[in-house]
Amino acid sequence: MGAFEDKMKGNWNEIKGKLKQKYGELTEDELTYAEGQEDELLGKIQKKTGKSKEEVKNFIDSL
Template sequence: MNKEQLEGKWKQVKGKFKQKYGDLTDNDLKYSEGKFDEMLGNLQEKTGKKKEELKKEIENL
């Protein structure tokens, strides 16, 4: 997957997570290289899900 594809996929994931978890903000979903684990931590805190659950959910979107 190239950079443009990854960015496009991430925009889709952000939109779906915002729909599913209405209290998430853009700041919760900001992603930059090397910050994926930090972002997952924010999502864990907001959703109460385990990191592996969230990774699977992201992969399946």
Template sequence: MNNDIAEGKWKQIIGKAKTAWGELTDDELTKAEGRADKLAGLIQERYGKTREEAVREVNRFFDMYRD
């Protein structure tokens, strides 16, 4: 399953990601490049969540923006 968001679309929704995960910096979100695995890793590290919890959050978030 490919959860990656295209780079152009990621640039459009990065503000919404910032709202969802306010403790992540703009730089961190930019470096995630819309890749689910990178974003989940950042959430796991910053918020102290399990990998599974972080992946679920990212999947729910990405589901809102899939075409």
């Protein structure tokens, strides 16, 4: 498991709040996190926001 996945797992509630602040169009269902499904979650956020996976990942990494 990489550092990104560790961060997602360890700080998900905080990250979810920051994502909702930045991308207000995201719903609670879209931000449901399951361990091992980081790519699927990034894909949902990317589709909803129009941002690239890298942009979303970089935002999360910057938190």
